[in-house]
Amino acid sequence: MSKPISDKPIVKALVELCHLHGVEQVIISPGSRNAPLIISFSGCGKFECLSIVDERSAGYFALGLARETRKPVALVCTSGTAALNYAPAVAEAYYQQIPLVVITADRPKEWINQADGQAINQPGIFSNYIRYQCTLPLSGGHADDEWYMNRMLNEAFQKCTGATPGPIHINVPMREPLYGKTVYPPKTARKIDVISGDSLLSDEAVGTLITEIERYERVMVLTGAMHQNQQLAEALDLLAGKNVVVLTETLSNLENEKFIGNMDRVVSTITEDEQLMFSPDLLITLDVPVLSKMIKKILRNRAPQIHWHFSNQEEITDTYQALSRIIKGNAPQILKQVAEKMETREKRFRDTWEKRASFSNERHEQYFDKLAWCDLAMFKTLSECQFQPMQVHLGNSTPVRYAQLFDWPAGQTWYANRGTSGIDGCVSTAAGAAYTSQKPVLLIVGDLSFLYDSNGLWHKYLPPSFRILVVNNGGGGIFRFIPGPTDTDELEQYFEAKHDTRCEGIANTFGLNYSACHNNEEFKQAIDRFFEPSDKPAILEVFTPNVENGKLLKKYFKYLKNEL
Structure with missing residues (x-):
């Protein structure tokens, strides 16, 4: 590396091996302890570095990038609780087998549990959800440190991108000063290759x-x-x-x-x-x-x-x-x-x-003849729109389930965070995919999932082709369908989390176009405009009835069985 980078040798070696093992994009969250990492990743000229403040959103954005590119994506954050915010995305990546390189800056070991700022026990914080974890030597100035670190990092990257890919955690303790720079003499880091075949059976x-x-x-x-x-x-x-x-x-x-x-x-x-x-x-x-x-x-x-x-x-x-x-x-x-x-x-x-598929298809079509406006009717109308081939991301809970019930225009590709099936990062993941996808990206998401991850819009990497369809039924609609919650007094306050929040203010805050509709006719008129090219990403908020959705979905499944 001929450009000035951090003067910490361990950081130099880590950055070089990230490059040699295929990392091309690095998602950086601001901090001080990770300053040497920021200086080296951005200064060496070998990576596309993106800055996302919210670490939880950054983790899911990286997941969306890695899933789309099928290459490892690095995450870099400062020490302390910043690292803990990566945990939901790390777990999702583990169960989806997506390669993330999670790099957390850390305080020196002797200062942990000594009432020092941003100092927590970071080694092992993702231990249940990673393919490999290591803490790098603190000094990095001895030949044995370099050899030991090289071996660990090569093993880490082999686990990250191997036959069963997934996230790895590299913890990097560093002493102050943190902002020093130097130019190193040319020397290529040692990459250890593993050769594997197609693994056909004898x-x-x-x-x-x-x-x-x-x-x-x-x-x-x-x-x-x-x-x-x-x-x-x-x-x-x-x-x-x-x-x-x-x-x-x-x-x-x-x-x-x-x-x-x-x-x-x-x-x-x-x-x-x-x-x-x-x-x-x-x-x-x-x-x-x-x-x-x-x-x-x-x-x-x-x-x-x-x-x-x-x-x-x-x-x-x-x-x-x-x-x-x-x-x-x-x-x-x-x-x-x-x-x-x-x-x-x-x-x-x-x-x-x-024969049963043919029967269920006939019953499915018949059910919509006189169906009132609801979530199910909205998905039916959407499925009949001849929109261009897109990458469609589905929020968890009801959207991902509704989508399974319909036939869609050819050429769509479909994704959802079904590794852990949480609602917490669907906006950020779709945004990460949209940033690098060759196709326009559409996110179909429920109101709670969207509001929970609205920080996924808090950066400058949203392409104008990105579209978000928010199904706002005033709460967690799935709890009116699954057995149990509807029979409790706590349904609206604690399960459904009923609310009157709207998304227009969020769209305005982050500079997205916004439109809304409240019935099927308005939806048909709005959806064509929603997919038209524009100079900004867009949100379409679709309001559906709170109580009727669950009842009508239950009736739908009974109708398929010919029980009505």
């Missing part, structure tokens, strides 16, 4: 799977939230062509007429007496989160005889309490190996699912 291992799958007629692949994956789509197409039932959700980003889409719309019609005929003998799952509680309930009630789970993690994930085989390697390629060699199944199991 002919013998494939033969074992073929022997096992040939014993069963009713075979099902269950998919969840994932990136678009052409190799996987091709493998599943081959399996569906051999009468394997492939269930997808909107978040699966898989479009194919051979697959059973709109999973909840179909599964909700299956009565308890019918569960056996819809349950697989052999279930195949991937290492991705599945949204549908309905399918999880059926598969736990009627456990498959065999359950294959594709995962490169060390932990055993037994979601359906029937796991019999973990398969490590390249899931799309291995599924293709199996699909090419297996015999075509009898069509009865697939026919059962396809």
Whole structure:
């Protein structure tokens, strides 16, 4: 590095290895203890450095960037509670397998618990939700320090971007003075490479799977939230062509007429007496989160005889309490190996699912003939708009569930923070994706989720194409649908958190265009204008009835079953 950077050798080595291991973007939150990191990352000229004040928002913004670019993104903050604010995004990244490099400045060890400012026990604060953690040597001036640190950091980055990627935590204690600069003589840091292949199965291992799958007629692949994956789509197409039932959700980003889409719309019609005929003998799952509680309930009630789970993690994930085989390697390629060699199944199991899907589709369309204005009606109208291909982010609670019930214009890609399923960072994550996405980004979010993360708009990196549709039903609408809360006296105050807050002031504060609507006619008129190009991002606030939403959604699922 020929430019002036921090005079602390440990910082120089850390910055160089970030670059060598593929970090291109660094999200910096202001502080003093992290000054050497700020000086070096911004001064070396090898990174795009963005400044976001709120660390919680910065964490989710980085998550959105890393998920979109599929490259590691670094976070840099000062010491103390600033680091704790990264925790929600770190947990989400862990469960979504997204590579974040969390770099926290720290005080020297001897000053921890000595009533000094911004000094907390930082090592291990993310220990349950990271792939690797380390605290760098304080001095960095001895050859052994450099060697030790190089080994730790190379191992850290291998864990961050390996077969099962995820967040890592690098804690950097530093003594004052913090603002010194120097120019180092040219010397490239030592990067340790790991070579890995596609991890296909041997002919013998494939033969074992073929022997096992040939014993069963009713075979099902269950998919969840994932990136678009052409190799996987091709493998599943081959399996569906051999009468394997492939269930997808909107978040699966898989479009194919051979697959059973709109999973909840179909599964909700299956009565308890019918569960056996819809349950697989052999279930195949991937290492991705599945949204549908309905399918999880059926598969736990009627456990498959065999359950294959594709995962490169060390932990055993037994979601359906029937796991019999973990398969490590390249899931799309291995599924293709199996699909090419297996015999075509009898069509009865697939026919059962396809007939029920056709029935549920008919009932679904009929329900909207005279439906009053509500959340469900809004999503129906939105799904019928022929908007351009976009990256659509869904807030947790009701938006992500409503979206699963509808057919959408082709070409959309779908995302939601389903790793931990919290509401806390949906605006920031969508903003991070919007900053780097080649497609316009649309966030569909509930009022509580939007208000909770409105600081996600508090920076200068929002592109004019960014759109936010806020469904304001005056509180947490999901609590009027799920069993339990509606039967309590505490519903409105403590579960639903009923409110009269509006989003116009937030839009004005952060310089976004704003519009609102209160019924279906207003919504139809507003939505076309909402998607038109503009010089600013835009918020469309859609007001829906507070009490009726839950009632009408419950009626919808009863109608699908033909119970009304």
